[in-house]
Amino acid sequence: MTSSSIAHSPAVSQVQVALGLRSYEILIGADLIAGAGAILKDMIKNPRVAIVTDENVAALHLNGLQNSLTEAGIQFSTFVFPPGESSKSIASYSDLMNRLLDSRIQRDEALIALGGGVIGDLTGFAASTLRRGVDFIQIPTTLLSQVDSSVGGKTGINAPQGKNLIGAFYQPRLVLADISALDTLPPREVLAGYAEVVKYGLLGDYEIFEWLELNGKKVIEGDAAARIYAVEQSVKAKARIVAKDEREGGVRALLNLGHTFGHALEAETGYGPHLNHGEAVAIGMIMAAELSASLGYLDRQDCGRIRAHFKSLGLPVRVPDIAGVNWNAEKLLAHMRQDKKISGGKITLILMKAIGDTFITKTIEEADILSLLQQELKE
Ligand SMILES: NC(=O)c1ccc[n+]([C@@H]2O[C@H](COP(=O)([O-])OP(=O)(O)OC[C@H]3O[C@@H](n4cnc5c(N)ncnc54)[C@H](O)[C@@H]3O)[C@@H](O)[C@H]2O)c1
Ligand SMILES: O=C(O)C(=O)C[C@@H](O)[C@H](O)[C@H](O)COP(=O)(O)O
Numbered sequence: 024m025t026s027s028s029i030a031h032s033p034a035v036s037q038v039q040v041a042l043g044l045r046s047y048e049i050l051i052g053a054d055l056i057a058g059a060g061a062i063l064k065d066m067i068k069n070p071r072v073a074i075v076t077d078e079n080v081a082a083l084h085l086n087g088l089q090n091s092l093t094e095a096g097i098q099f100s101t102f103v104f105p106p107g108e109s110s111k112s113i114a115s116y117s118d119l120m121n122r123l124l125d126s127r128i129q130r131d132e133a134l135i136a137l138g139g140g141v142i143g144d145l146t147g148f149a150a151s152t153l154r155r156g157v158d159f160i161q162i163p164t165t166l167l168s169q170v171d172s173s174v175g176g177k178t179g180i181n182a183p184q185g186k187n188l189i190g191a192f193y194q195p196r197l198v199l200a201d202i203s204a205l206d207t208l209p210p211r212e213v214l215a216g217y218a219e220v221v222k223y224g225l226l227g228d229y230e231i232f233e234w235l236e237l238n239g240k241k242v243i244e245g246d247a248a249a250r251i252y253a254v255e256q257s258v259k260a261k262a263r264i265v266a267k268d269e270r271e272g273g274v275r276a277l278l279n280l281g282h283t284f285g286h287a288l289e290a291e292t293g294y295g296p297h298l299n300h301g302e303a304v305a306i307g308m309i310m311a312a313e314l315s316a317s318l319g320y321l322d323r324q325d326c327g328r329i330r331a332h333f334k335s336l337g338l339p340v341r342v343p344d345i346a347g348v349n350w351n352a353e354k355l356l357a358h359m360r361q362d363k364k365i366s367g368g369k370i371t372l373i374l375m376k377a378i379g380d381t382f383i384t385k386t387i388e389e390a391d392i393l394s395l396l397q398q399e400l401k402e
């Protein structure tokens with residue numbers, strides 16, 4: 024079965040990321056891991072691939088992928104990493120590159136990222152640099168990676184100086200978003216991915232936000248149709264933006280709503296278990312909304328509505344909700360100064376005029392950001 028023939032199955036929907044020669048399809052549906060071999064067989068250059076995954080995903084979904092590759096006559100080697108953000112490090116990248124080179128992975132062999140955003144970002148960056156670039160395929164297994172990280176070609180790792188500071192824009196050849204894989208995802212990780220779904224509503228589509236207010240619980244509780252709809256709407260929104268601005272020269276920065284705050288929170292926790300990316304982004308988006316309201320751009324009622332929606336589903340909504348960290352506003356501001364969007368020494372923020380109406384600004388004074396941080400850190 025080719026990617027175009029499987030897409031004609033009513034159970035699979037297909038979204039294209041239109042980037043000229045680097046265009047690719049995102050297939051969304053059930054049991055795509057079991058069908059991966061048949062889908063990949065006709066598109067890979069060499070019937071040998073390297074799978075990169077983490078220990079949790081390996082225990083649950085690796086056999087399924089390996090069996091499907093074997094049935095399709097595709098050979099594979101497998102590289103497994105510990106789960107969690109700590110695997111998006113310089114040490115893991117170095118380890119992966121050494122193991123890929125020791126295994127003599129050739130330039131015509133594709134890397135397959137089987138896992139969440141951590142594995143996708145790490146594998147994509149390795150693919151962008153291995154022998155000056157090999158193909159890679161995303162098989163995202165978390166809600167977050169299906170709605171966001173597997174699409175758009177931001178790949179990379181964290182540095183001691185901050186989040187995602189080492190990386191490359193490097194597009195995958197195909198994304199297989201297997202909704203069935205989400206059945207094994209722990210509730211906390213489902214919620215983390217949900218935060219990035221809400222992001223699409225907040226940044227540019229009021230109707231998505233309204234739909235989520237009504238149907239968010241179904242997405243979280245595992246309703247397959249609601250999940251497919253949420254993934255589809257998310258990747259359509261992301262694909263539209265990425266097609267206009269692949270390398271974040273302008274409008275793509277909207278996808279960073281809440282991230283300058285969120286990444287600072289993640290950096291301050293040392294990328295540990297206290298806070299995951301989606302939780303950090305949920306709090307970060309609320310901070311962006313609060314700042315927008317305090318500067319007079321956003322109605323306070325909208326701000327409350329966003330906070331209430333996250334809270335009703337069980338996401339953290341305030342920095343002090345994250346226990347075990349000695350929060351400090353000056354330290355958070357120092358992390359924000361490492362953000363990649365900074366230019367001319369000015370912090371760039373995505374602020375809100377309304378739910379579904381955001382804008383990019385470099386004009387916010389650090390004093391205003393600091394006072395917002397101090398306010399948000401109060402118990
Ligand atoms: N490149 C991008 O555009 C982009 C976008 C958003 C986020 N990100 C990055 O993605 C990362 C977060 O991704 P994530 O939330 O997927 O985290 P993750 O990759 O750490 O996965 C979360 C947890 O779920 C487990 N897991 C994965 N799939 C599972 C499954 N099907 N069943 C059971 N357990 C499963 C993992 O082992 C891990 O413990 C962050 O590093 C973030 O910066 C990148
Ligand atoms: O694809 C994008 O563009 C995004 O900003 C998506 C974000 O959700 C994602 O977390 C991304 O990795 C953040 O990018 P960064 O450039 O701030 O590291």
Ligand SMILES: [Zn+2]
Nearest residue numbers: 219282300304
């Ligand atoms: Zn994100």
